[in-house]
Amino acid sequence: MRPGDRLGHGVIRSEPPVSGAEIRVLHEDDDILVVDKPPSIPVHPCGQFHFNTLLEILNIEHLKAKSRLYTVHRLDLVTSGVVVFAKSSTMSNKIASEIRSHNVTKKYVARVRGVFPVKGEDIKSSCLKTCPKATYEWQDDGRLRVSVGIQRVSAIDGTYGCHDDGKESVSLFRRVKVLGDDVSVVECEPVTGRTHQLRLHLQFLGFPIENDSMYGGEHDPTTQRPKVFSVTKGMEGRNAPSTKEEEEDDGREEKRQPTSIFLHSMEFTLGKKTYKADLPTWTGM
Numbered sequence: 001m002r003p004g005d006r007l008g009h010g011v012i013r014s015e016p017p018v019s020g021a022e023i024r025v026l027h028e029d030d031d032i033l034v035v036d037k038p039p040s041i042p043v044h045p046c047g048q049f050h051f052n053t054l055l056e057i058l059n060i061e062h063l064k065a066k067s068r069l070y071t072v073h074r075l076d077l078v079t080s081g082v083v084v085f086a087k088s089s090t091m092s093n094k095i096a097s098e099i100r101s102h103n104v105t106k107k108y109v110a111r112v113r114g115v116f117p118v119k120g121e122d123i124k125s126s127c128l129k130t131c132p133k134a135t136y137e138w139q140d141d142g143r144l145r146v147s148v149g150i151q152r153v154s155a156i157d158g159t160y161g162c163h164d165d166g167k168e169s170v171s172l173f174r175r176v177k178v179l180g181d182d183v184s185v186v187e188c189e190p191v192t193g194r195t196h197q198l199r200l201h202l203q204f205l206g207f208p209i210e211n212d213s214m215y216g217g218e219h220d221p222t223t224q225r226p227k228v229f230s231v232t233k234g235m236e237g238r239n240a241p242s243t244k245e246e247e248e249d250d251g252r253e254e255k256r257q258p259t260s261i262f263l264h265s266m267e268f269t270l271g272k273k274t275y276k277a278d279l280p281t282w283t284g285m
Contacts, residue, residue, distance in 0.1 A: 015052045018042075019259070023057065026082065026275050032095075033058065033069060033085045034268070036277040039260030043074040043083060054083060072096050073106075076196065078212070081108070081265025082277045098270065099193065105269040108188040108198060109176070111262035111282055112207040116175040116184040118142065125206030133164040134204070143172045143189075146201050150194045159214060160196045162204045169194040171201045177284060183210065185283050188263075198263065212261040 021038035028034070037043070037054055044055045059068055069085040070092035086092035098104050117123060119138045128134065134148035149166030153159045170191035177185040184207065188198045199215045202208055208216030262282055268275045279285050 015050060016048055018049075018052045023054070023061075024277075025062070026277060031087055031091045033062070033087065034275045035083055035085070037075055037080055037083045037265075039078055039080040042077045044071045055085070058085065073099060073193075075265055076199075076263075078259065078261045079108075079263045079265065080260065080277075080280065082106075082268040082275055083265070084268055084270070084275065095270065102191070103271075105267070106190060106265060107267040107269075108190075109264050109266050109279060109283055110186050110188055110198065110202060111179070111210045112184050112186055112202055113210055114182055114184065114207045115178055116173070116186050116207050117144070118175055119144075123205055125204065127162065127204045127206060131162050131164050131204070134162065136205070139172070141174075143174045144205075146171050146173065146205065148201065148204060150197065150200055152195075157214075160194075160200055162200055167194060168192065169197050169201070171198055173202070173205075179284050185285065199261075210262040212263070 019038045019040040023038065023041075024036040026034040026036055035054070035058065041057070042049045042053045045053050050056065055069055055071060063069065067087065069087060070089055072084055072086050072092050072095040075081060075083055084095065086095055095104070119142045123136060123144075128136075131148050134146070136144060136146045139145055147168065147170045148162045149164050150160050150169045151163045151166030153161040172189040172191065174187045175184055176187050179185060186202070186207070188202075190197050194200075196215065199209055199212055203212075203216040262280075264277070264280050264283075266277055266279060
């Protein structure tokens with residue numbers, strides 16, 4: 001080296017591994033791509049994730065980097081199911097506008113703790129006392145309509161809570177099936193689109209989603225996790241196994257957040273078209 005020479009250095013950022021499960025294509029045309037997202041994969045770059053995201057995986061594996069996709073909505077990292085991507089910014093803005101205008105319907109299925117009530121039965125959750133302005137009522141079609149404010153509780157771990165001063169959120173719920181003595185399968189439809197809305201509303205009603213330790217569902221550390229894979233820039237596909245250290249760590253830390261919860265986006269209706277994903281085996285349907 002000589003005086004005046006500049007030194008440079010690069011940082012190799014390690015990202016958490018994600019599921020190596022198949023990403024099924026449900027529909028594709030010139031405007032959109034619809035896929036069935038496995039749990040444990042974030043939809044778009046955020047936090048520690050950049051390349052290990054559904055968006056980047058599809059850009060590399062499906063489009064072969066010849067073009068790019070645009071996100072129009074998202075699912076939580078731990079949630080599975082239907083995700084729609086636009087193939088142009090124009091289409092992305094168009095679909096986003098339809099979502100804001102409530103012209104898009106999304107339906108989910110959840111497995112919850114407790115026997116979810118049917119029309120006419122009462123809700124006895126102690127959480128109802130914490131938000132006096134919250135309302136719930138049975139509709140003519142047998143669904144339970146819930147309206148409650150939601151606001152962020154912690155910016156550190158990204159949790160939200162029900163609060164009278166929060167933003168209004170509305171959801172519809174209907175019991176589909178009872179599994180055993182204390183588990184139900186519930187159909188869920190968010191009318192608004194607040195962060196963690198369905199998870200919070202079900203906790204609020206006293207029926208938290210199973211395996212959702214963030215919102216009242218007991219986390220079972222023995223739940224089998226999918227084999228994890230890592231994606232790095234320039235790598236061909238996701239078929240690069242995680243390191244031995246990653247696999248060992250994945251098995252020994254029992255208090256970590258689950259990589260999946262029992263919440264699945266099963267339908268996305270845009271205009272006259274409905275895109276559906278297969279129901280998970282845990283629904284018993």
